[in-house]
Amino acid sequence: MTTGYFFSHRHILDIEHLSADDIDFILTTAESFKEISARPIKKVPTLRGNTIINLFFEPSTRTRLSFEIAAKRMSADTFNISASTSSTTKGETLIDTARNISAMNPDIIIIRHSFSGAPHMLSQYVNAAVINAGDGTHEHPSQGLLDMMTVRQHKKRLNDLKIAIIGDILHSRVAHSDILGFLRMGSEVFVYGPGTLIPPGLQELGVTVCSSMKEAVQDADVVMTLRIQKERQNDPLLPSFREYASEYGVTAKVASWARPDALIMHPGPINRGIELMPDVADGPQSVILDQVTNGVAVRMALLYLVTGNS
Amino acid sequence: MPAPLLIKNGRIIDPANTVDCVRDLLIVDGRIADPTAPPHSNSSKIQEIDAEGCWVVPGLIDMHVHLREPGEEYKEDILSGTRAAAAGGFTAVACMPNTKPVNDSRAVTALILSQAEKADARVYPVAAISKNSEGSALTEFGELKANGVVAVSDDGLPVRDSQLMRRAMEYADDHDLLVISHSEEPSLSNGVMNEGIISTRLGLKGIPTAAESIMVYREIALAECLGKRVHIAHVSCSMSAELIRSAKARGVRVTAETAPHYFTLTDEAVMGYATNAKMNPPLRAEKDRQAIRQGLADGTFDAIATDHAPHSMLEKEVEFDRAMNGIIGLETSLPLSLSLVREGVIDEQKLVELMSMNPARILGIEGGTLSAGAVADVTVINPDLAFTYTEEQVVSKSKNSPFLGEKLQGRAVYTIMGGRITHSLA
Numbered sequence: 001m002t003t004g005y006f007f008s009h010r011h012i013l014d015i016e017h018l019s020a021d022d023i024d025f026i027l028t029t030a031e032s033f034k035e036i037s038a039r040p041i042k043k044v045p046t047l048r049g050n051t052i053i054n055l056f057f058e059p060s061t062r063t064r065l066s067f068e069i070a071a072k073r074m075s076a077d078t079f080n081i082s083a084s085t086s087s088t089t090k091g092e093t094l095i096d097t098a099r100n101i102s103a104m105n106p107d108i109i110i111i112r113h114s115f116s117g118a119p120h121m122l123s124q125y126v127n128a129a130v131i132n133a134g135d136g137t138h139e140h141p142s143q144g145l146l147d148m149m150t151v152r153q154h155k156k157r158l159n160d161l162k163i164a165i166i167g168d169i170l171h172s173r174v175a176h177s178d179i180l181g182f183l184r185m186g187s188e189v190f191v192y193g194p195g196t197l198i199p200p201g202l203q204e205l206g207v208t209v210c211s212s213m214k215e216a217v218q219d220a221d222v223v224m225t226l227r228i229q230k231e232r233q234n235d236p237l238l239p240s241f242r243e244y245a246s247e248y249g250v251t252a253k254v255a256s257w258a259r260p261d262a263l264i265m266h267p268g269p270i271n272r273g274i275e276l277m278p279d280v281a282d283g284p285q286s287v288i289l290d291q292v293t294n295g296v297a298v299r300m301a302l303l304y305l306v307t308g309n310s
Numbered sequence: 311m312p313a314p315l316l317i318k319n320g321r322i323i324d325p326a327n328t329v330d331c332v333r334d335l336l337i338v339d340g341r342i343a344d345p346t347a348p349p350h351s352n353s354s355k356i357q358e359i360d361a362e363g364c365w366v367v368p369g370l371i372d373m374h375v376h377l378r379e380p381g382e383e384y385k386e387d388i389l390s391g392t393r394a395a396a397a398g399g400f401t402a403v404a405c406m407p408n409t410k411p412v413n414d415s416r417a418v419t420a421l422i423l424s425q426a427e428k429a430d431a432r433v434y435p436v437a438a439i440s441k442n443s444e445g446s447a448l449t450e451f452g453e454l455k456a457n458g459v460v461a462v463s464d465d466g467l468p469v470r471d472s473q474l475m476r477r478a479m480e481y482a483d484d485h486d487l488l489v490i491s492h493s494e495e496p497s498l499s500n501g502v503m504n505e506g507i508i509s510t511r512l513g514l515k516g517i518p519t520a521a522e523s524i525m526v527y528r529e530i531a532l533a534e535c536l537g538k539r540v541h542i543a544h545v546s547c548s549m550s551a552e553l554i555r556s557a558k559a560r561g562v563r564v565t566a567e568t569a570p571h572y573f574t575l576t577d578e579a580v581m582g583y584a585t586n587a588k589m590n591p592p593l594r595a596e597k598d599r600q601a602i603r604q605g606l607a608d609g610t611f612d613a614i615a616t617d618h619a620p621h622s623m624l625e626k627e628v629e630f631d632r633a634m635n636g637i638i639g640l641e642t643s644l645p646l647s648l649s650l651v652r653e654g655v656i657d658e659q660k661l662v663e664l665m666s667m668n669p670a671r672i673l674g675i676e677g678g679t680l681s682a683g684a685v686a687d688v689t690v691i692n693p694d695l696a697f698t699y700t701e702e703q704v705v706s707k708s709k710n711s712p713f714l715g716e717k718l719q720g721r722a723v724y725t726i727m728g729g730r731i732t733h734s735l736a
């Protein structure tokens with residue numbers, strides 16, 4: 001840690017605007033919180049009296065539960081609001097919702113929204129700190145951070161690693177946060193997937209877009225597999241899941257091209273047998289459950305930091 | 311008729327007569343007086359404007375605006391829109407038909423023209439190509455033309471059916487009407503900004519430049535094979551400019567316009583999910599911006615039009631995906647275009663061609679010249695006057711501009727329509 005470092009972010013909207021020092025500081029803070037979840041009584045009074053609102057415009061049991069557990073372990077009061085995006089089309093805008101919620105003086109609003117940029121917009125209209133829990137196809141910063149935490153835990157570093165990200169890069173906000181995060185920390189990012197699911201311009205970010213699975217995975221330290229979103233199949237992106245599984249699925253053979261100590265990761269929930277084969281998902285290199293555990297610690301750290309507790 | 315008006319000592323720039331010199335300009339009875347004629351006898355009643363250090367040019371003409379009347383007067387109406395036009399130096403505008411109801415009939419055209427009688431700029435209605443702009447049946451071009459329409463366009467929507475577009479070009483030619491194409495291939499334009507690294511970083515759905523250029527090529531192919539005329543609206547990208555340039559070189563009867571935002575901004579303006587930078591076609595990449603500037607310099611583009619598209623906060627203060635497309639442009643077009651002159655991309659004559667002479671010729675309307683006897687539509691420009699474009703000074707009813715807060719240079723100090731001063735900074 002650089003001396004005189006100060007965590008200056010009021011909101012956590014994306015990884016893009018976090019420096020390497022910020023990421024390092026968040027992960028170190030998360031490490032210190034990890035131990036709380038291992039105690040018999042998993043509760044500290046750190047955020048007692050704080051009101052946290054989970055504002056979810058898109059269903060996500062996992063992320064919401066993870067944030068809720070994180071908040072409760074720090075003794076904050078949490079409230080869940082599930083709003084459907086369609087209700088806001090009929091009159092009430094996101095800004096109306098934001099102003100109404102803001103009038104109740106919450107300390108933190110955690111927002112998940114199907115439109116990219118919604119958390120950025122929200123942050124301009126509320127007094128509370130805003131944490132992006134996934135927006136459209138933009139970013140999912142807490143997931144990116146927990147992925148980095150998991151890699152750091154196993155590899156003891158975040159620089160000079162080869163990170164292979166496989167699958168639907170285009171729609172994956174997790175991939176976007178991971179790409180920006182790992183690049184920022186000094187690792188190399190290789191992506192591979194069907195051309196229909198690779199967004200334009202990745203090379204300009206410093207990503208290597210591979211033309212074969214082997215090129216992407218060869219000697220990788222981390223193989224990050226992404227969820228294929230079955231609901232996105234109205235656009236002709238893929239001919240079939242069967243073909244996807246055979247050409248882009250991570251099998252034991254694919255995993256064997258990576259370094260022997262490579263980590264197998266997935267943001268979950270897994271389509272077993274499509275993007276990731278069951279033997280790999282549940283194999284010895286898989287750290288998928290560590291990701292889930294670390295998610296709570298990272299979110300505790302974020303809640304702690306945005307309330308001005310750095 | 312207002313009193314005679316003498317504009318003194320201005321730099322007269324009139325490309326229609328290849329004039330660029332410092333002299334007085336006299337307006338009598340709403341027309342430009344003959345400069346060689348003897349001085350006006352009743353000089354005591356002459357109103358004078360001191361134009362020293364200023365340019366005196368034929369009134370600016372914006373051939374692509376949305377005035378929102380009838381139907382969405384909370385965004386803009388004919389009076390407020392033409393006040394914004396006058397404030398920006400425009401004496402005439404052509405208004406697109408995507409009102410509510412769509413201008414696809416004599417009744418809507420008549421309503422627009424009757425409101426325009428009191429307006430601060432001449433209003434030339436553009437009617438829809440197809441009934442309700444639905445793309446299936448042609449509107450009555452003959453009757454629309456007879457009632458004051460100068461062009462036809464389904465602007466806002468592409469004409470999907472190539473056969474309908476072919477018929478429109480053929481039938482418009484019978485009535486000497488201009489067909490204006492909103493060139494967009496619908497199956498490729500299901501996005502909210504330019505497709506590229508910025509859309510990737512923001513996680514927003516992109517629209518590739520091919521969505522535009524494919525349709526630009528279709529219009530050129532139709533115009534070429536039929537020998538008919540077509541005008542391409544709001545060109546945004548390099549490939550379209552290239553297609554138009556080569557078509558013109560082959561003698562195809564194609565004209566084209568671009569807008570100030572395409573030669574000023576890139577898709578970086580969307581960063582931070584700025585809905586005031588959301589428009590259709592979208593702001594493109596730097597290479598496209600450079601190509602648009604090149605196209606203005608080499609004559610690929612005939613006109614600078616604003617695509618003035620007012621929207622209220624209700625349509626803009628929302629999630630980016632949900633925000634409506636479009637920005638206002640009438641009050642920023644001249645200063646943004648003047649920067650092209652300062653940067654040496656085009657000269658003063660070319661600027662006036664693009665913003666006045668050519669739009670008049672393409673639409674077949676009066677104006678665009680300071681010839682003796684011509685209608686006295688005149689803009690007096692102070693090319694050096696610097697100002698900060700703030701929300702408070704926006705004349706348009708809507709404030710959706712990505713240029714708010716920007717320091718701009720050069721603006722109209724007088725706008726004169728038919729000898730009447732419609733805007734004055736004095």
Ligand SMILES: [Zn+2]
Pocket residue numbers: 465466467492543544590
């Ligand atoms: Zn248009």
